[in-house]
Amino acid sequence: MLEIKNLHANIDGKEILKGLSLEVRPGEIHAIMGPNGAGKSTLASVLTGHPSFEVTHGEVSFHGKDLLELAPEERANEGIFLSFQYPVEIPGVSMVNFMRTAINEQRKYRGQDPISATDFLRLMREKKELVEMDNKLTNRSVNEGFSGGEKKRNEIFQMAMLDPKLSILDETDSGLDIDALRIVANGVNKLKRPDNATIVITHYQRLLDYIVPDFVHVLYDGRIVKTGDKNLALELEEKGYDWIKQEVGSI
Amino acid sequence: MEKQYINLYKQYHETIKKHSSSLMNVSRDASFALFEKLGFPTTKLEKYKYTDLTDALSYDYGLNINRLDIPVNPYQVFKCDVPGIQSYLYFVLNDGFYPVNDKRNDELPESVIICSLREAAEKYPALVEKYYGKLTATKNDGLVAFNGAFAQDGFFMYVPENIQLDRPVQLINIMRSDVDFMANSHNLIILEKNAKAQLLVCDHTMDDVRFVTNRVTEVFVNEYATYEHYKLENTHNRTTNLSTLLIDQKASSIVLGNIMTLHNGVTRNTIEIGINGEHCETTLCGMVVGDKNQQVDNYTSIRHNKPNCHSTELFKYVLDDVSKGGFTGELYVARDAQKTQAYQTNKNILLNRTAKMRTKPQLEIYADDVKCSHGATIGQLDESAMFYMRQRGIPEKEARLLLMFAFTADVMEHIRIDALQDRMKMLVEKRLRGELSKCEGCVICQ
Numbered sequence: 001m002l003e004i005k006n007l008h009a010n011i012d013g014k015e016i017l018k019g020l021s022l023e024v025r026p027g028e029i030h031a032i033m034g035p036n037g038a039g040k041s042t043l044a045s046v047l048t049g050h051p052s053f054e055v056t057h058g059e060v061s062f063h064g065k066d067l068l069e070l071a072p073e074e075r076a077n078e079g080i081f082l083s084f085q086y087p088v089e090i091p092g093v094s095m096v097n098f099m100r101t102a103i104n105e106q107r108k109y110r111g112q113d114p115i116s117a118t119d120f121l122r123l124m125r126e127k128k129e130l131v132e133m134d135n136k137l138t139n140r141s142v143n144e145g146f147s148g149g150e151k152k153r154n155e156i157f158q159m160a161m162l163d164p165k166l167s168i169l170d171e172t173d174s175g176l177d178i179d180a181l182r183i184v185a186n187g188v189n190k191l192k193r194p195d196n197a198t199i200v201i202t203h204y205q206r207l208l209d210y211i212v213p214d215f216v217h218v219l220y221d222g223r224i225v226k227t228g229d230k231n232l233a234l235e236l237e238e239k240g241y242d243w244i245k246q247e248v249g250s251i
Numbered sequence: 252m253e254k255q256y257i258n259l260y261k262q263y264h265e266t267i268k269k270h271s272s273s274l275m276n277v278s279r280d281a282s283f284a285l286f287e288k289l290g291f292p293t294t295k296l297e298k299y300k301y302t303d304l305t306d307a308l309s310y311d312y313g314l315n316i317n318r319l320d321i322p323v324n325p326y327q328v329f330k331c332d333v334p335g336i337q338s339y340l341y342f343v344l345n346d347g348f349y350p351v352n353d354k355r356n357d358e359l360p361e362s363v364i365i366c367s368l369r370e371a372a373e374k375y376p377a378l379v380e381k382y383y384g385k386l387t388a389t390k391n392d393g394l395v396a397f398n399g400a401f402a403q404d405g406f407f408m409y410v411p412e413n414i415q416l417d418r419p420v421q422l423i424n425i426m427r428s429d430v431d432f433m434a435n436s437h438n439l440i441i442l443e444k445n446a447k448a449q450l451l452v453c454d455h456t457m458d459d460v461r462f463v464t465n466r467v468t469e470v471f472v473n474e475y476a477t478y479e480h481y482k483l484e485n486t487h488n489r490t491t492n493l494s495t496l497l498i499d500q501k502a503s504s505i506v507l508g509n510i511m512t513l514h515n516g517v518t519r520n521t522i523e524i525g526i527n528g529e530h531c532e533t534t535l536c537g538m539v540v541g542d543k544n545q546q547v548d549n550y551t552s553i554r555h556n557k558p559n560c561h562s563t564e565l566f567k568y569v570l571d572d573v574s575k576g577g578f579t580g581e582l583y584v585a586r587d588a589q590k591t592q593a594y595q596t597n598k599n600i601l602l603n604r605t606a607k608m609r610t611k612p613q614l615e616i617y618a619d620d621v622k623c624s625h626g627a628t629i630g631q632l633d634e635s636a637m638f639y640m641r642q643r644g645i646p647e648k649e650a651r652l653l654l655m656f657a658f659t660a661d662v663m664e665h666i667r668i669d670a671l672q673d674r675m676k677m678l679v680e681k682r683l684r685g686e687l688s689k690c691e692g693c694v695i696c697q
Binding site: 048049050051071072073076077081083086087088089090091092093097098099102105106109141142158162 | 363536633634635636638639640641642643644645646647649650653657658660661
């Protein structure tokens with residue numbers, strides 16, 4: 001579904017990704033771990049088309065399409081969803097209006113008619129239950145005045161609403177207490193299907209107890225330097241990243 | 252520039268007076284003398300430094316000092332486009348009150364007086380004399396003086412004690428002329444104790460000629476009265492709209508002003524609110540959507556002369572192309588006005604590098620036990636919010652629109668007439684989409 005080949009990307013002229021390759025197939029969960037500054041969030045930004053990043057080299061294809069050619073909204077409507085590390089507050093734009101606009105843009109992109117009011121309300125209700133989201137939150141402006149945990153829950157709610165093919169969870173566990181973490185992870189697991197895939201970007205192993213990955217990749221200095229199964233995450237948790245750095249440095 | 256008007260007055264002051272009322276004529280010569288001394292305001296004056304009127308006033312405008320009939324019936328040509336708004340409907344056509352001709356107005360409570368100022372001055376001289384010119388008298392302002400010399404009529408509203416109007420009063424200023432034209436009018440609004448009224452003033456232009464309007468409105472809000480003043484400007488690019496709104500608030504009164512400019516040429520609004528009694532509540536809001544070469548300057552002044560009052564001020568501008576905005580927020584707290592709470596906010600978005608905004612909070616606080624704040628920002632649309640929305644599949648153009656609309660939302664929340672609020676939201680959205688947001692009855696809004 002997603003194929004990244006030798007990806008290089010800059011921000012403000014500084015190279016962050018230095019030849020990253022990765023393949024994700026339907027039904028898979030990939031965890032990307034790595035020390036601070038390795039380029040984890042940059043990967044998420046580049047895949048979703050953030051305008052601050054410049055791709056200097058490499059290819060990314062998504063279901064056979066050249067992803068780098070597409071605008072952020074086109075990538076979203078092709079089925080790529082990013083759960084933001086820092087969800088943005090948008091005062092004055094109500095959650096309901098925001099979600100309805102997003103759903104209808106997606107439907108328009110796919111040549112479908114706008115969603116009916118009753119279907120929309122039903123969908124909202126159903127998906128709110130999935131992440132145990134308070135009704136009050138959806139009546140407010142997007143993320144405005146939400147706590148850290150509520151914002152992350154809202155990301156997963158939006159993910160459920162938009163039903164993406166590929167979800168990228170960028171540090172979704174940061175700022176969550178153990179109960180919120182369980183709810184969020186539970187939501188992600190319930191959305192899991194054989195035809196969609198997930199990339200979990202995380203600094204700690206904690207989240208991977210709940211969302212069990214098929215592959216664990218270590219991202220260091222803009223490249224994937226090691227790939228293993230879920231046990232690699234446990235090993236990293238135990239030993240830290242220094243041994244990886246040494247291993248890489250010795251090559 | 253002033254010379255032609257000075258000569259006009261000298262030559263025709265008898266005609267001007269003949270077609271006005273003796274009450275309005277009492278101060279006319281003095282106003283003229285003041286105008287002769289001050290002239291039109293220039294950018295050299297601190298109060299007018301954001302608005303250059305040189306170009307707008309350099310044209311040769313006709314004035315209708317002989318009060319010739321204008322062959323149009325606004326009740327027939329103008330359909331208010333606010334669906335569901337039930338209002339008492341009145342017109343000022345160019346510079347004169349248009350005789351009432353609408354069934355809807357029959358339901359106005361009998362004790363309420365709404366008519367032309369000229370008529371009121373003749374029928375209720377004691378009432379008019381008590382209030383007319385009391386707020387303008389102390390203004391050392393060229394435009395107000397000019398209005399005092401040339402205005403012959405205007406809108407008059409009197410709401411007696413304990414009368415609370417069940418629906419808004421709508422005053423529509425229509426400009427209709429085949430030649431470049433200038434209109435001066437003077438409105439007088441009086442709310443007695445515990446009265447309540449909402450006034451919606453709409454500015455429209457019907458012909459594609461140059462217009463200058465110079466309107467002065469005096470409002471007296473007595474004890475426990477509630478007054479809401481909504482001004483919606485939707486005029487064409489060749490209009491210069493000069494307005495002065497002066498409000499006097501007595502104890503425990505509530506005033507809301509909401510000044511919205513959706514489309515215009517050059518606009519200068521002066522809004523001065525004097526809080527002259529304790530326990531008053533004052534809210535002054537405004538919103539501007541400007542593009543092309545539109546100019547909007549809101550000069551506001553709130554004077555807390557008495558203790559224990561609250562005022563909130565909120566103005567927002569969205570400017571595109573080479574449009575220009577100006578805002579001044581003068582806030583004065585007198586030495587005795589303890590326990591004053593006054594909050595002022597002016598936020599502006601410039602959509603490109605050529606639009607300009609100049610903003611100036613100006614606080615003078617002489618009391619020591621007060622809570623006052625002010626904030627002014629000029630910025631662009633939040634890029635991180637833009638990306639967030641685009642990541643959810645919302646195209647860039649639509650995301651921008653949502654953000655601009657959201658930016659103006661809190662000003663629209665301060666519209667306490669539901670039908671007007673709904674209509675405004677629609678007009679603003681259309682305007683931001685770049686479509687014309689004109690009302691049906693407005694012939695030209697290019």
